[in-house]
Amino acid sequence: xxxxxxxWMGLGLCLPFAAARADWExxxxxxxxxxxxxxxxxxxxxFWICVVIGLLVFGVMIWSMYMHRRSTGQQxxxxxxxxxxxxxxxxxxxxxxxxxAVPATRTLIHIYDAEESDxxxxxTGYQWKWHYKYLGEDVEFFSNxxxxxxxxxxxxxxxxxxxxxxxxxxxxxxGAKVRFLVTAxxxxxxxxxxxxxxxxxxxxxFINEAxxxxxxxxxxxxxxxxxxGKDHGFMPVVVEVKSPEDYAAWMAERKAEAAKLAxxxxxxxTLEELVARGxxxxxxxxxxxxxxxxxxxxxxxxxxxxxxxxxxxxxxxxAIVVNGKPGTAMPAFGPQLSEVDIAAVVTYERNxxxxxxxxxxxxxxxxxxxxxxxxxx
Numbered sequence: 001x002x003x004x005x006x007x008w009m010g011l012g013l014c015l016p017f018a019a020a021r022a023d024w025e026x027x028x029x030x031x032x033x034x035x036x037x038x039x040x041x042x043x044x045x046x047f048w049i050c051v052v053i054g055l056l057v058f059g060v061m062i063w064s065m066y067m068h069r070r071s072t073g074q075q076x077x078x079x080x081x082x083x084x085x086x087x088x089x090x091x092x093x094x095x096x097x098x099x100x101a102v103p104a105t106r107t108l109i110h111i112y113d114a115e116e117s118d119x120x121x122x123x124t125g126y127q128w129k130w131h132y133k134y135l136g137e138d139v140e141f142f143s144n145x146x147x148x149x150x151x152x153x154x155x156x157x158x159x160x161x162x163x164x165x166x167x168x169x170x171x172x173x174x175g176a177k178v179r180f181l182v183t184a185x186x187x188x189x190x191x192x193x194x195x196x197x198x199x200x201x202x203x204x205x206f207i208n209e210a211x212x213x214x215x216x217x218x219x220x221x222x223x224x225x226x227x228x229g230k231d232h233g234f235m236p237v238v239v240e241v242k243s244p245e246d247y248a249a250w251m252a253e254r255k256a257e258a259a260k261l262a263x264x265x266x267x268x269x270t271l272e273e274l275v276a277r278g279x280x281x282x283x284x285x286x287x288x289x290x291x292x293x294x295x296x297x298x299x300x301x302x303x304x305x306x307x308x309x310x311x312x313x314x315x316x317x318x319a320i321v322v323n324g325k326p327g328t329a330m331p332a333f334g335p336q337l338s339e340v341d342i343a344a345v346v347t348y349e350r351n352x353x354x355x356x357x358x359x360x361x362x363x364x365x366x367x368x369x370x371x372x373x374x375x376x377x
Contacts, residue, residue, distance in 0.1 A: 029194055032220070033212050035111055036197025042107045046100055053096070111197075114211040117179035119172060125182075125189030125202035125224065127331060128231035128288070132170050135181075139254045142336060143168045144284050145234045149292065152234075164221045167284070169238035173247035174217050180210045186331060187229060193222035193237055201226060214241045230329075231288050264340045265363040271347065274360055278348025281341045286349075289329065294353040300329060305353040314361060317346050318369050334370065339363040 030040040068074040124131040126142075133140035143166045150156035152163075172178045182191050184202035191210075192199040200210040214220075222237035242250060283292065290296045294305035304310045309317055321342055324332035333342060343363045350357045 031195045031197045032216060032218070033196050033214055035212065036195065038107045038110050039197050042103050045103055049096065049100060112209075114179045114209045116177065117211060118176035119178045120181065121170070121172070121178060122181045122183070123170075123191055123202065125184040125186075125191065125228070125235075126336065127186050127229050127329070128224070128235040129285075130170075130191070130235070130237065131185075131336070132168075134251075137251065137255070139251065139258060141168050141254070143170065143238070145236060147234075149287075161221070163234060164223070164236045164238065166236055166238045169219070169240040171240045171242055171247065171250050172212075172214070173244050174241050175213070175215055175244065177211060177213045180212070182208045182210060185335075188226050189224050189228045189235070190226035191222070191237060192225045193220050193239055195220040195222075196239065199225065217241045217243055217246075234288065261338055261340065265338075265367060267363070269343070269360070269362055271351070271358070271360045274344045274347040274362075275351050277341070278344035278346070279352070281337065281345040282348050282352075285333065285337070286345065294349075304349050305355065310349045310355055311357060314346075314350075314359065314365070315369065317350065318342070318361060318366060321346055322366070322369065322373075339366040339370070342366045 028040050028043050030037050068076075120135040122131075122133040122135060124133070129145075130143045131140065132143060145163065146165045146167045147161075147163050148156060151158050180191070180198065180200065182200045182202045183206060184204045186204065188204070189202040190199065191202055193212075196212045196214065198210045198212055200208045202208070218241050220239045220241070222239070224232060224235040224237070226232075228235070289301040290304050291301075294303060294310075296303040309320055320330065322332065322334035324330045333345075337345070340363045343361045343366045346361045346366075347359075349355070350359060350361075
């Protein structure tokens with residue numbers, strides 16, 4: 001038997017959706033922490049209370065409509081100013097709300113108990129990356145998206161962690177109570193890791209508290225959940241939980257790297273070394289706006305290839321990278337990047353594409369510029 005072509009087309013369009021529904025999950029995840037489990041248990045408690053209420057209410061409605069239908073000659077009853085009914089429909093909802101408020105209050109107290117922490121970490125949201133600072137440890141770093149541009153541009157297959165990969169995850173020790181102090185440097189962000197049961201808004205000028213305690217080592221992923229600009233969807237969160245021994249070793253490595261970076265400021269750099277390092281810094285921090293080819297996305301993100309900044313005086317180029325440009329999307333990279341990385345990216349921009357100026361900026365030049373600015377403030 002033949003069918004109209006539109007019928008087969010409709011069936012073909014439905015097949016992908018039918019396959020997708022097989023993996024469709026609508027419930028919350030229990031997570032891996034006591035807090036996330038408490039949130040899940042509260043969610044399920046309230047859910048089943050609502051289910052029971054729904055079954056009772058709709059059951060009574062359906063029974064009443066069937067048993068008291070007009071065809072049976074039923075006469076409607078009158079409940080006007082019936083004190084007993086009014087008391088019942090006031091007291092019963094009140095008791096239900098109390099039954100729901102008790103576990104909800106218990107869970108909220110648990111969520112907000114951030115005292116007596118073992119590790120304190122300041123989390124600052126930037127457009128579009130996260131900055132982590134381990135208070136009291138002199139360790140801090142930025143966490144940037146590392147998903148290949150080929151995947152983002154649909155030029156390569158996407159894996160299961162598409163847009164959820166970073167160069168430096170937040171590392172915390174297993175079994176320790178970790179307190180997060182969450183804020184932002186520019187616009188409102190939101191730091192969210194569902195498996196940990198943590199979701200906290202990052203608001204400029206405010207510090208919000210959250211905490212977690214993860215018993216088992218592992219890798220947990222999340223995202224920024226507050227629309228924060230052009231690359232909001234490219235701002236993942238990755239938390240790596242290590243055993244106490246591995247965490248101590250990792251912390252020692254980070255401190256050694258910080259000391260090594262300080263030494264690089266006084267190193268004698270060659271133009272080739274700065275350009276090579278600068279290209280990496282540019283791809284991580286600048287390419288999303290100014291594009292890998294330096295052509296930008298005018299007028300919002302101007303081109304750097306042949307621009308007055310990238311081919312103009314060195315001091316002006318350093319100034320706009322360090323201080324940003326007020327009133328535009330260009331942020332101040334002075335607090336975000338080291339003197340080495342600022343010198344490298346400025347040198348790269350002045351020698352990439354068609355610029356080819358052949359000059360260079362050293363980390364010492366950047367440090368001198370910053371010190372001069374501080375002296376005038």
